[in-house]
Structure formats: C-alpha cells, structure tokens
Amino acid sequence: MRQPPPIATTTTPPSNYKKILAGIVRAVCPPEIRAPWEWANAKRIMPADSAEPGPFNSDRAPWAKAISAAHTSPHFDFVVAVMGSQMGKTETLFNICGHNFDDTPRPLLWVTPNRKLAESIAKTKLRKMLQGVPTLWAGLAKGKAETITEKIINGARLGFAWAGSPTELASHSVYGALIDERDRMSNDIGGEGDPTEMVKARVSNWVGGTVTSVSTPTVGRAETENIGGVEFWAVSNKSEINSPIWQDWQLGSRHHWAWCCPHCSDYFIPRLDTLFIDPAWSPRDARKNAFICCPRCGGEIKDTEKFKLNQTAIFLSPEQTIEETDPARGGVWIKQDDAAPFGYEARESGAYFIDYHDFVPAEGMTTASFWVSGLCSPWKSFGDRAFNLVQAKRKGEPGVEQSAVNTGAGELYNVSGDAPPWEAVKEKISPYNINVIPYGTQFLTAGVDVQGDGFFIVIRGWGFNRESWLIESTKLHGPTDQEHVWRALFDYLQHGRGGFPIRRVLIDSGFKPGGKNDTHRVYDFCVQHGSWVIPAKGRKTMDKYYKFSPIADKQVGGSPLDLCLINTDFYKSWVHARINWPAGEPGDWHVYQNITDDYCKQVTAESRLTRQNGQFFWVKIRKDNHFFDCEVLATAAAEIEGVSLLAPLPDRPQNTNDQTTQTSTPPTAKTTHVGKKPRRGRRGKGVSAY
Numbered sequence: 001m002r003q004p005p006p007i008a009t010t011t012t013p014p015s016n017y018k019k020i021l022a023g024i025v026r027a028v029c030p031p032e033i034r035a036p037w038e039w040a041n042a043k044r045i046m047p048a049d050s051a052e053p054g055p056f057n058s059d060r061a062p063w064a065k066a067i068s069a070a071h072t073s074p075h076f077d078f079v080v081a082v083m084g085s086q087m088g089k090t091e092t093l094f095n096i097c098g099h100n101f102d103d104t105p106r107p108l109l110w111v112t113p114n115r116k117l118a119e120s121i122a123k124t125k126l127r128k129m130l131q132g133v134p135t136l137w138a139g140l141a142k143g144k145a146e147t148i149t150e151k152i153i154n155g156a157r158l159g160f161a162w163a164g165s166p167t168e169l170a171s172h173s174v175y176g177a178l179i180d181e182r183d184r185m186s187n188d189i190g191g192e193g194d195p196t197e198m199v200k201a202r203v204s205n206w207v208g209g210t211v212t213s214v215s216t217p218t219v220g221r222a223e224t225e226n227i228g229g230v231e232f233w234a235v236s237n238k239s240e241i242n243s244p245i246w247q248d249w250q251l252g253s254r255h256h257w258a259w260c261c262p263h264c265s266d267y268f269i270p271r272l273d274t275l276f277i278d279p280a281w282s283p284r285d286a287r288k289n290a291f292i293c294c295p296r297c298g299g300e301i302k303d304t305e306k307f308k309l310n311q312t313a314i315f316l317s318p319e320q321t322i323e324e325t326d327p328a329r330g331g332v333w334i335k336q337d338d339a340a341p342f343g344y345e346a347r348e349s350g351a352y353f354i355d356y357h358d359f360v361p362a363e364g365m366t367t368a369s370f371w372v373s374g375l376c377s378p379w380k381s382f383g384d385r386a387f388n389l390v391q392a393k394r395k396g397e398p399g400v401e402q403s404a405v406n407t408g409a410g411e412l413y414n415v416s417g418d419a420p421p422w423e424a425v426k427e428k429i430s431p432y433n434i435n436v437i438p439y440g441t442q443f444l445t446a447g448v449d450v451q452g453d454g455f456f457i458v459i460r461g462w463g464f465n466r467e468s469w470l471i472e473s474t475k476l477h478g479p480t481d482q483e484h485v486w487r488a489l490f491d492y493l494q495h496g497r498g499g500f501p502i503r504r505v506l507i508d509s510g511f512k513p514g515g516k517n518d519t520h521r522v523y524d525f526c527v528q529h530g531s532w533v534i535p536a537k538g539r540k541t542m543d544k545y546y547k548f549s550p551i552a553d554k555q556v557g558g559s560p561l562d563l564c565l566i567n568t569d570f571y572k573s574w575v576h577a578r579i580n581w582p583a584g585e586p587g588d589w590h591v592y593q594n595i596t597d598d599y600c601k602q603v604t605a606e607s608r609l610t611r612q613n614g615q616f617f618w619v620k621i622r623k624d625n626h627f628f629d630c631e632v633l634a635t636a637a638a639e640i641e642g643v644s645l646l647a648p649l650p651d652r653p654q655n656t657n658d659q660t661t662q663t664s665t666p667p668t669a670k671t672t673h674v675g676k677k678p679r680r681g682r683r684g685k686g687v688s689a690y
C-alpha cells in the first residue's frame, strides 16, 4: 500500500509517473509517511537472544508489509489479517506499534485475549523491542509513569487491555488499536458485546484512526471459488462461520497471498488443498516428502523454493485478475472493475501495476482483509505442516486435528459433528413466559457457570418423566473476585421463582476468580451456604453419572466440603438429545417464549465427535458455551434431587384456562434441602434410569 498525500487520481499517467510522485512525496512530506515495515527495516534491531538477531528484515515474512501499511493508510479504518502460527504476527504488531510511537506518537491500544498475555507482551517483549530502537527507549517514561499495562512513549499513551477487562476496553479514546488473537476472545465482553466493536468505538473520535485485528481462525465451513483460474475462498453464509476473525475477513477486501508457480508462471493461492500428502505416508514420510502441487499446471514445488515464491508473491482479491506479470519491473499488472485509490500506475487497458508484496484495494472499500496460508511461513517447512496433519489424523483427536488446520495452516476447521442446529432450540419454545412456573413443575434446580466478569445462570423446573422447563437464563454481571458480586448471586437465587424454592444449585468450580493466590471463592460460597450450593467439575470419562469427592481441608479453611464430579459426556448428550426430543413425547424439554438467540447458540455450541478408537470427544464450534454448561449442571442437580423418583401430578384443574401457569402451590411432601448435606452413597453411585 502506498502512503499517499491526498492528490487527485489520474488514469493516464506519464510512464515515469511513479518516480515523479515519489519525488513529490519526498519533497513535500515529512519522513514519517513511511510505512511501518519501512520503519522497521530502518530502525529495529532484534536483540542478540532472538531467533534472528540484527537489523529487522521485512522480507522474511513479506506479507506483513501490506498488512502494516494498510494500518497507517488513510483508506482503511479496519484491517483484518487471518493467518496460521509462526507467521511473524506479533512482530507485525510490534512494527505498527513502534512506528506509531517513533514517527507520529499517538495513543494506541493493544488488546489480548487475557491478562497473562497482556503482561507477557508488556513486561518483556515490548521492552526488548523498545530497547532495540534508541529513539523509543529514550522516549519511554520510566519509573512511576510506567506500569505493566500502561506506558507513555514519546508523550503518547500505550494501553494494554484484555478480553474480560471491559472497563479498560471502554475507557480511553485512541488513535489506533491492535487486536491480537481475536478468535481466543469471547463474543460478549462483560455484557458489553463484541470486543471488536468495542475497540472500534474507541478509535471513532479520531479522524484516520484504524483498528487492526489479527488472528488464527477457528471453526467454520468455507468453500472455494475459481475466478480467472485462481481458487479463492468463497464468502460463506454467516451461519456457517463460527470464527469471528473469518467473519470480519469476509466483509473486507479478501486479499489472498498468491504465489507465482516456478513451472507455469501463473499465480495461485497456496492452501492445504495444494499440499500433496500420499494417504499411505506415515507422519515421517510426510515430513520428508510433502510438496506443493501447482493447481494450475500440476508442477511439483519443493520447500527450497519457498523463499523465491515469497519474494515474487502478491496479494490478490477475487475481484481482480492478473493481466500480465512483469518480473523485469518486479511486479504484476492487475485488472479490476473498481478504480484503485490514488497512487497506482494504470495503463491503457485499465490495469494497475503493483510491486511484489503489494495489493490494490477497491475504490471506497474501508476494510482491508488479508489471508495468508501457514504453508508460506519461512520458519515451518511444508514437511513440518504435513507431519502435524498426518499425525493428528492418525491420533483421530479432533482437537489435535483442528489445531493443525487452524494454527498450522491458518484455515477454518470444518466440524462435522452432531450438535443440533441452534434454530432447533427455538422449536422447543412452549407457551409460557420467563419466570412463570408451568404446570407439571415439582421442583427447581440451578446451574451456575463462573467467569471473571460475572455468572451465567440457568434455572430449570422439573417434573414427572424428567419433563423440564427453562424458567430463567441470564448473565449476572460483576467482577467475581469481589465479595459483593457473590452476595448478589445469593440474592438472585435464594428466593426461588414463582413461590418455588430452588432446591439445589450446582456451581462450576473449574474457574478460580482472582487467580492463584486468592482464596477459592466458589468453595467459600459453597461452605457459606451449606450444601444447598455444591461445587462441581466436569469429568470427560467416568464410570458413574456423578459422584462426590471430598475437597482437601486446606483449600476450604478446614470446613468439610464435597466436590461433585460430573460425567459431562453423559449430561451434554442428554441435553442435546432433549433438544431433539419429539414435541409432546413424555419427558419433553421446554424453553420459554422470546428465548434469546444467544442462549440457543450457546446450548448448541459444542459437538460430539467420535475418535477412531471409538471414544467420544466434545469440540467447541462456537466460542461461548456457558449456558450449555449451566444446563448440564442444572440437570445433574435434578438427578441429585431424585428427579427420577417424581410421581405424576394430578390432572391439571379443569378451571385453568391459562395452561401456562402453575396454579397449584409447590408440592410440600418434600422439604427443601437448604443447609443439608447431599445424600451420599445411594444416588451417588450413579443412576441408570435414562
């Protein structure tokens, strides 16, 4: 991308137009108009203990040139880059960051998936980068002005935020923002919504501000489309894509890193489809023998040719075709229907000239999006990527295979599991409202999932034949490392709903608010409320549906407390089976009217896959699955409360026209168990009535 001053575009430039222009640019513009990668080449020195010490060389991962240049280009307010691991992603962000504070210091926000990563970057990697550039190191305000998550460099603020810190994400107006590993973040940060949208709101006060989001992708299904002989990723229906970064990518210019085949000189997009692996090969064979097969001519391309391939590569979008390659000039003539923004040399045919590593954006397109295959990494050979894939396939573990596809290749992983479509949950809507107790309900249970920024809660009513009704699903917001938030949780649950007490609460204790050195607030809460609230943890495989296991005294300050271990495979399958339950059959599973799409998506956010050895495995197909966990906990709580022993209620009273509300008082035969220990042993051995 050029870094142009605003000058009118022309379609019939003189042949030496570009040189003249460069001269004008040099004459009238201060040196800071250079792109971040040019700044890095000129100023960054990599430390002696880095993998490649010495002056920074942008030609090692040359796709980063266009990505970083797009961040500072006035044409774009949003830049999206999707790639695999070992692609120089973090260094690209450092180049944008360093360039910002060295050439034109303006406030910048760096967003990571969690606090640990933010600290790791801020404490060590960033300081090393600053130390490698004397003008930045001298400009860093040291001492009290420097905190772990806030630096002042040459007078401008660099803030670090992470998903789960909605306050920091919402508090400072910045000129630029970097989102690091978007797909490892939730789609809803502290109830404030999508992190990318939150960050975009931070830069909206600045004219020319840009958000750059970089990530390896996750789950989804994308087909390819052949345009002008080149296979591009086609735009998928949004419902097919669960990867947030891929959804953002689809809405942009969709530039693909394209290689020029050394055999036929045609450009093609390297991707896993072009990596040749013989099905008979072992992982070692694959490492030794894998090669790229040119999809245009079938020619074999070896790893040793990769450097050259990257040096003559360009970014190509599906809107564009290549008119002519021009190796003598070191670039390519590209045709597209839209006029290019200012700065591209055009010839009579309407084609634009771009240098290797560059791209032509479309007119008026304000999101630049880039995809680079993990096969292009200079630090991982074709054989390395092939080895990981073959080994993952042999292991038959979807998690391993997903990682090989997502982080190894930078491609979407297509899960073909059996999760019900989220729309199926809507078909379970019955005619009653939230927090109304439908007739047939005999007791309530609750499941609570603990996050750093709040609680996800499901309250479900249970009746004969394990028929059940969702009474409420909600997120209670607040920092869970603070006491008052736990009091709010108790208030939320203690009064039950519609005159029915909640008989038992299971709360997930897998997450410890406040971190390692804090007391375990989940355990504290359970001790405080007797065994009405039981801490629970999932077990992937277990011979029983649930069982109790004492927690070591020192973790709970000497008070006896039992942990409920839950067979998650069993209960997750149970919930999904009930979502697919035929309407009206005994044991139906209901949700109330106006149930949110978010709830429906969360309870179907995981898919059960089978390993080659016949074992089962759950894979997340959407990032947020909290209500699914809550439903599992509420169901296990019902089991502990003896839902299998419930007798049918008498027929509904004739005078009840309103079929949706409970007219009888709560059954009194059973008292609630608040304060009593759960009965261990009998049902603790597991139930088989399903």
Ligand SMILES: [Zn+2]
Binding pocket: 261, 262, 263, 264, 265, 266, 294, 295, 296, 297, 298, 299
């Ligand atoms: Zn070829």
